[in-house]
Amino acid sequence: MSSLELLFLLLICCFIIYVIHWIILDCNVELWYKTHFGVPISSMRGQVVWVTGASSGIGRGLALVLAKNGIRLAISARREHLLDSLKRECLELSNGLLSESDVLVLPMDMLKLADHEKHFQIVINHFGRLDVLVNNAGRSQRANWEEIKIDVDHELFELDVFSVMNLSRIVVRHFVKNCDGHGHIAVTSxxxxxxxxxxxxxxxxxxxxxxxxxxxxxxxxxxxxVTIFCPGPIATDFLQEAFTAEPGQKHGGSTKGQKRMTSERCGVLYASAIANKLNLSFCAMFPVVFLAYACQYSIFTSIFRRFLVKGTLNRIREGKI
Ligand SMILES: NC(=O)c1ccc[n+]([C@@H]2O[C@H](COP(=O)([O-])OP(=O)(O)OC[C@H]3O[C@@H](n4cnc5c(N)ncnc54)[C@H](OP(=O)(O)O)[C@@H]3O)[C@@H](O)[C@H]2O)c1
Structure with a gap:
């Protein structure tokens, strides 16, 4: 065998090993590696992280992991009573690493863009600094493409896109003006x-x-x-609140019984992606991670488009396969 053939064989073997990881891991390879061998989450101890959409699901899971590692928190959402109980759990889990003033409950409606600056100032006045903003608040959707009303497109973009852009810009301006252009922004994509x-x-x-x-x-x-964190199906109550095709309507469904990653596991992976300053990460259970990798290769995308009918793809994303 010539050295060129040997090199080719070696490359094929590496690719096969890489693809096996798409099947056995519950996140992308880089995130898995960094979670085990990279910077620990506790390296952020003492920093201040502002998590939006912290009252439930992924944001709550993330806040608990950060608190356990002694990271100071501003927690935001609309349901104040859930933020209050999250604060109590954070303090308990921190095992003395955090005191009462280290977790700031900051009720906030992300859709009120005019109030974003005021809320940001409350965080700065309270802690004197902000290290990481985690834009997590958002709502999903279940609707047939052709039935979606334009008002729903507007409403969804208002929350999942424009409110995120607005708050991020306020924080980035602060990083540029007061922190020599240094800072960290994360988003739950x-x-x-x-x-x-x-x-x-x-x-x-x-x-x-x-x-x-x-x-x-x-x-x-x-x-x-910048950390763009992309979860696949996670076991949260998001279906309750998901947009449909009709303006003002909520889906009201439940994910009970579906095969989904827990919000606790998602929180650990998210916190690790932030601690390791990973730019793009994703997490889910098989076969979603495999699909997420595979769809980056056009050969796989054409195969999926041809052979995976929409019903099958939907069952995979709903954790029914
Ligand atoms: N679960 C999944 O499978 C999945 C997968 C991929 C991505 N994601 C993304 O993960 C993020 C969190 O979703 P989740 O699954 O954890 O669902 P969730 O449990 O419903 O959490 C959504 C959070 O957003 C907050 N929120 C909603 N509207 C808001 C508003 N107008 N102002 C302020 N906060 C608002 C909610 O708090 P209040 O109601 O108290 O305001 C809640 O804390 C979303 O961006 C979602 O798109 C979820």
Whole structure:
């Protein structure tokens, strides 16, 4: 065998091993590696992280992991009573690493853009600093493409895109003006923003838009760390609140019984992606991670489009396969 053939064989073997990881891991390879061998979450101890959408689901899971590692928190959402009980749990879990003033409950409606600056000032006045903003608040969608009303497109983009852009810009301006251009912004995107799924057209578009907006920030502000975190199906109550095709309507469904990653596991992976300043990460259970990887290769995308009918893809994303 010539050395060229040997090299070729070696490359094929490496690719096969790489693809096996798409099947056995519950996140992308880089995130898995960094979670085990990279910077520990506790390296952020003493920093201040502002998590929006912290009252339930992924935001709550993330806040608990950060608190356990002694990271100071501002927690935001509309349901204040859930934030209050989250604060109590955070303090308990921190095992003395955090005191009462280290967790700030900051009720906030992300849709009231005019109040964003005021809320940001409350965080700065309270802690004197902000290290990481985690834009997590958002709502999903279940609707047939052709039935979606334009008002729903507007409403969904208002929350999942424009409110995120507005708050991020306020914080980035602060990083540029007061922190020598250094800082860290994270956003909860979705695997649906990397490869489209059926029955969530506006949502897929919104998450893809936010990915692109954040990647553009990386080009302009090289000292600002950007973490785009893309979960696949996670066991939260998001279906209750999901948009449908009709304005003002909520889906009201439940994910009970579906095969989904827990919000606790998602919180650990998210916190690790932030601690390691990873630019793009994703997490889910098999076969979603495999699909997320595979759809980055056009050969796989054409196969999926041809052979995976929308019903099958939907069952995969609903954790029924
Ligand atoms: N679960 C999944 O499978 C999945 C997959 C990929 C991506 N994601 C993304 O993960 C993020 C969190 O979703 P989740 O699954 O954890 O669902 P969730 O449990 O419903 O959490 C959504 C959070 O957003 C907050 N929120 C909603 N509207 C708000 C508003 N107008 N102002 C302020 N806060 C608002 C909610 O708090 P209040 O109601 O108290 O305001 C809640 O804390 C979303 O961006 C979602 O798109 C979820």
């Amino acid at each position: 979705s695997i649906a923003g990397l490869c489209e799924v059926p029955f969530s057209a506006t949502y897929c578009a919104a998450k893809a838009a936010i990915n692109s907006y954040y990647r553009a920030l990386c080009l302009e502000q090289r000292n600002i760390d």
